[in-house]
Amino acid sequence: MHNKREVLGKILFGAAILILLYMFITPISHVLIHVDEYWTYSLVNLPFFEGMTVAIHDVHPPLHYLILYLFAPFGLTNIHLLKIVSVIPYLLLILVSYFKIRNDYDWFTAGLFIFCIGVMSDFFVEFLTIRMYSWGLFFVIMAFIYFKEVTDNWNRKSWILLTLFALLSAYTQYIFAITCGLMYLLVLVEILRSSDVKPRLRQFMISVISLLILHSPWLVVFIHQVQTHQGTTLEIPQIGSLFNYIIFFALNHPTLRGWGFLNFFHLIG
Incomplete structure (x- = not known):
């Protein structure tokens, strides 16, 4: 049974590599498929300081735009x-799956994880969209990995890496900052349940204070963004929508119309 799991994991891992290769050549990688891509495309083709000035008036943090500007010479x-x-980010997750998840668990876990990250919901399309979501997904997954390392080992390396990836998540997309905030809440619960409360609580506070200090330069901009867009109308979630929120990461649309990896044919058909 163990050998079969290992073989299946390697097959899924190989399939993930094929998905990665296809991402580089698929037709929808040559066209803008989302209206927000036009915004990103226009912004990063401005001179750097002008582009970042525009980003300040956006509703997202700046890290994704900074990453794109790194490729300006190309x-x-x-x-x-x-x-x-x-x-x-999908390439990086493949490497993380091979070097980290495979070593911590087994081939089956590594293969299943990276295959699902490529094909579930709208992930396949998001990896081909010029927006910050694929990078945010990478950072929040890395934060989760070291969230587990922290609760298992409580060592300095794990705390540093959790803090780093939580910070990068917050600078990429605010929703990922909320996700990391929930991880920190779970860490706090774990600390209060442990027998070594004081030293672990000290580590926790150092990490939280570091995050606040390192994110404080953007806090003024965040307040400006909130004030600028405070008139935006938000839809109040309905109880009937809760099921769709739960299954979103498995299926790409509330109408359950199919897997995200297959639905890219709708975009090129």
């Missing part, structure tokens, strides 16, 4: 290149 007008930047 030509930001190349849509395919910008989409490859969004594919890079």
Whole structure:
């Protein structure tokens, strides 16, 4: 049974590599498929300081735009290149799956994880969209990995890496900051349940204070963004929508119309 799990894991891992290769050549990697991509594309083709000034008036943190500007010497007008930047997190997750998850668990866990990250919900399309979601997904997964390391080992390395990836998540997309905040809440619960409360609580406070200090330069901008967009109308969630929220990461649409990996044919058909 163990050998079968190992073989299945390797097959799924190989399938994930094929998905990665296809991401580099698929037709939808050559066109803008989402209206927000036009915003990102236009912003990063502005001069750096002008682009970052525009980003301040956006509703998102700046890290994704900074990552894209790193590729400016290669030509930001190349849509395919910008989409490859969004594919890079999937490549990094494949490496994490091979070197970290495989070693901590087994081939089956590593293969199943990275295959699902490629095909579940709208993930496949998001990895080909010039937005911050694929990078945010990478950072929040890394934060989760070291959240577990912290609760298992309580060592300095794990705390540093959890703090780092939580910070990068917050600078990429605010929703990922909420996710990391929930992880810290769970860490606090674990600390209060432990027998070594004082030293672990000290580690926790150092991490939280570090996050607040390192994120404080953007806090003024965040307040400005909230004030600027405070008139935006938000839809109040209905009880009937809760089921859709729960299954979203398994199916790509509330109408349950199919897997995200298959639905890219709707975009190129």
